[in-house]
Amino acid sequence: MLFYNHLKYHSVKYLLVIISFAIIGFPSAQAQPAFGSLQDLPGRMEGAPMIISNNPESVNREGLILGTMQMSPQDPNTVRRTLSSTDYGQNCPAGSLREFAFYMHHFNQNLGNGARFYVLLEPATAGSSVTFNAYGAAISELDTGSLDAGKSPSYAVGLAILKSPAGLPNTVGTANGSTFVKLFDQTISGVFALVNLRTDNSKSVDARIKVRANGCLTVRVVATRAVNGSVALANSLSKRAYAWGNVPSGQGPGGAPCTDPDNIGWGRPAGIYQYEIWRGGLSVPINSANSSQGWELLLAPPNQQVGSDCRMNPSTTTPSSNSQRSPALGYYYTNTSGASEGRDSDPWSTANYGVEYQLNFAAFNQTAQCVDAKLQLSSYPGQQPCADSAASASRHYDGVFKVTENGTLKPLARVFTKCPAGPRVSTITSKIMQPQELVDWDVQFFIPGLISIPAGILLNTTPVACN
Numbered sequence: 095m096l097f098y099n100h101l102k103y104h105s106v107k108y109l110l111v112i113i114s115f116a117i118i119g120f121p122s123a124q125a126q127p128a129f130g131s132l133q134d135l136p137g138r139m140e141g142a143p144m145i146i147s148n149n150p151e152s153v154n155r156e157g158l159i160l161g162t163m164q165m166s167p168q169d170p171n172t173v174r175r176t177l178s179s180t181d182y183g184q185n186c187p188a189g190s191l192r193e194f195a196f197y198m199h200h201f202n203q204n205l206g207n208g209a210r211f212y213v214l215l216e217p218a219t220a221g222s223s224v225t226f227n228a229y230g231a232a233i234s235e236l237d238t239g240s241l242d243a244g245k246s247p248s249y250a251v252g253l254a255i256l257k258s259p260a261g262l263p264n265t266v267g268t269a270n271g272s273t274f275v276k277l278f279d280q281t282i283s284g285v286f287a288l289v290n291l292r293t294d295n296s297k298s299v300d301a302r303i304k305v306r307a308n309g310c311l312t313v314r315v316v317a318t319r320a321v322n323g324s325v326a327l328a329n330s331l332s333k334r335a336y337a338w339g340n341v342p343s344g345q346g347p348g349g350a351p352c353t354d355p356d357n358i359g360w361g362r363p364a365g366i367y368q369y370e371i372w373r374g375g376l377s378v379p380i381n382s383a384n385s386s387q388g389w390e391l392l393l394a395p396p397n398q399q400v401g402s403d404c405r406m407n408p409s410t411t412t413p414s415s416n417s418q419r420s421p422a423l424g425y426y427y428t429n430t431s432g433a434s435e436g437r438d439s440d441p442w443s444t445a446n447y448g449v450e451y452q453l454n455f456a457a458f459n460q461t462a463q464c465v466d467a468k469l470q471l472s473s474y475p476g477q478q479p480c481a482d483s484a485a486s487a488s489r490h491y492d493g494v495f496k497v498t499e500n501g502t503l504k505p506l507a508r509v510f511t512k513c514p515a516g517p518r519v520s521t522i523t524s525k526i527m528q529p530q531e532l533v534d535w536d537v538q539f540f541i542p543g544l545i546s547i548p549a550g551i552l553l554n555t556t557p558v559a560c561n
Contacts, residue, residue, distance in 0.1 A: 125386075126518055129477040132388040132550045134415035137374020137453070142306075143182060143191060143423055144370040146447055147198035147315045148543065149362035149439045150338060154204035156322060157335035159211075160315040160364050162424070163189030165333060173338040175438060179424040182366055186310035190218035195304045195370040196230075197448025198315055199248060199543030202293045208320030210271075211299045212328045213289035215282065218310035226311065228277040230303030231255055231262065232289040237272035238265065241544075243489040243510055247272075247300035248544040252494045255302065255540065256506060275303050285329045292323070300543055302448050304370075338429065360397055361404065361440035363447065365425025372418060372446065375454030380527070383463040383557035391471070392547040394419050394444045404441055412442055419443045446541045455535045457553060459527040464560040468524040469497075469535060470552045473511040477548060480511060480518035487512070490546040497523040498536040509539075511549075519552065526558060 147160040157172075158165055162182070167174055180189040202209045213232075217224045231254035233247040240246065245265070254262050254274055261274045270292040280286075291299045305311070316332040378387060395417055398407040404427075410417040419442045426438040443449070459465055473490035475483040480490070491511045497504045509520045525533050 126472050126479045126481065127386055127388050127550075127552070128479065129390070129474045129548070129550065132390045135374060135389040135391060135393075135418070135551070136376045136415065137372050139369035139372050139413040139418075139420055139449075141369050141371040142193040142195060144367045144420065144443060144448060145194050145196045145313055146363040146365065146367055146443055147196075147200065148447060149364035149426070151199065151362055152201040152203035153317045153337050155335075155337050156205060156209075156318045156331060157316070157337040158314060158332040159200065159317055159337045160426075161189075161332065162191065162313045162366060165336070167336060168334040173336050173429050175336050175338065175426045175429040177365070177424045178422065178427040178441075182423045184310070187218045190310035190312045191366070192307050192310055193305070194313070194366070195302070195448065195450075196313065197302045197543075199298065199300050199447060200317070201298045202295055202317075204295060205317060205319050207294040208323065209293055210318045210320070210323040210328065211289065211291045211293065212287050212314075212316045212318070212325065213301065213303075214314045214316060214325070214329060214332065215286045215288050215305075215311050216314075217283065218312050221283075222309065223281055223283040224307050224309035224311055225279055225281045226277070226305055226307035228275050228280065228288060228303055228305045230275050230301065231273070232275060232291055232299070232301035232303065233262070233266060233272040234270040234291040234293045234299050235297040236270040236293055237267040241298060243492045243512070244508060246492070246544055247298055248542040249492050249494070251300045251302045252540045252542055253506070256494050256496045256538065258503075285325060287325045290325070302540060336429075360394065360444040363425070363443050364439035365422045367420035367422050367425075367443040369413065369420045369449075371450045371452060372413075373452045375456070378455055378457045378553055380457060380459045380461060380465060380467065380553075380555055383461045383465050383555060385555045386552060388550045388552040390415070391549040391551050392418055392445060392541070392545075394442070394547065397440065397442075397444075406442075417442075419446055445545065445547050447543050449541050451537070451539050451541070453537045453551075455537065455553070456532065457527070457535070458532045459529060462529050463557045464529065465527050465555040466524065466558045467527050467533065468554045469522045469537070470519050470554060471509050471511065471522060471549055472519045472552055473513055473546055473549050475513055475546050480513040480516075483513040485513065485546065486515070487546065489544060491520070491549055492544060493539055493542045495522045496538045499523065499525065500534050513546075522551075526561070528560065
């Protein structure tokens with residue numbers, strides 16, 4: 095859920111050690127620095143496009159949630175949504191792609207128990223075959239047993255991909271379609287269900303999957319009631335109705351897509367966004383044994399409705415350190431739900447749901463003392479320190495981090511913050527550093543769907559006795 099709310103794929107160095115999962119201590123010795131004191135996070139976005147399905151987040155009508163192709167509903171009394179563009183490049187016909195990553199986060203609001211959420215792939219050219227590889231996870235809350243922090247599908251998807259060996263955690267069942275997707279040379283000539291998750295009212299589903307194909311594929315995300323729970327019926331439904339309210343219905347179940355003209359905020363992403371990975375690195379000198387440095391994470395300028403447009407306020411180069419999100423290649427920019435034109439989904443992948451971060455921190459202890467160096471994450475709801483936040487929630491960040499230290503893979507770290515009650519700062523990794531010692535941390539993580547933005551990555555140090 096936006097504001098309340100991955101993959102360096104097994105390079106050789108990530109296969110060196112079979113790791114176990116551990117929760118690393120939360121407290122920080124330093125006070126959380128002000129958000130305004132944090133530095134830009136070096137890096138850039140790259141990779142294939144990211145298909146993100148998060149609007150409407152809470153689905154109470156069966157039909158097409160997101161498609162890469164335009165669709166005209168057959169019933170004139172139902173909503174029509176319009177993609178801003180269906181040209182995604184990759185030498186593919188309109189509405190299709192060869193290479194992409196996919197992320198979805200949805201709730202079954204009122205579809206009834208046993209509802210299904212499908213992700214359907216189909217060759218873009220009728221009568222042709224396409225061979226593809228797919229890697230990731232799709233998880234239903236019915237199989238995790240809980241939406242609680244550390245147990246939700248949002249959390250479990252990242253854990254499934256980053257753990258070694260990769261696969262569903264032992265705490266996740268499979269009775270409701272949860273699966274670790276690992277398809278190689280899969281050939282299809284018709285509709286294929288990449289994801290088929292069952293869920294009940296008020297329960298969530300999440301998925302993060304990377305796809306690489308030798309031909310062009312269309313992608314559709316479809317919700318159905320239990321009675322229509324088959325691939326054939328879902329396929330038919332996805333071509334005649336959208337999973338959105340009837341006309342007129344105000345803004346319907348999707349919530350405010352940009353914001354109203356008098357306020358600023360963010361919308362929910364539903365579209366095909368340009369990149370799947372944020373990659374960056376930095377050298378960090380430790381000049382004082384008792385120090386705190388930080389970098390902005392998931393920073394995004396807010397959007398404002400201006401006439402029929404959803405615009406950044408202030409206008410900021412995107413993607414950049416000050417706008418860590420992708421522009422849309424195509425997104426649902428308008429619909430006929432009764433909201434004004436230009437009011438459907440976010441033109442940018444605000445919060446970078448599902449995006450993989452690959453960061454390198456090279457920290458050098460330039461002091462004459464031994465230090466306890468902790469790489470940590472803290473949340474800044476409304477750009478306020480966690481302790482000052484009035485935005486109480488069940489979690490502000492809840493995800494999994496994989497760290498390689500000087501070439502050695504460390505146990506996975508669960509990183510969890512909750513403002514203002516705490517933990518307000520959560521440790522990603524730590525090391526006792528000797529004077530003049532260098533530590534090299536490679537950090538990999540995927541942005542979950544149940545988070546708050548922005549956040550900060552901190553390097554806190556305190557003096558300790560040398561061994």
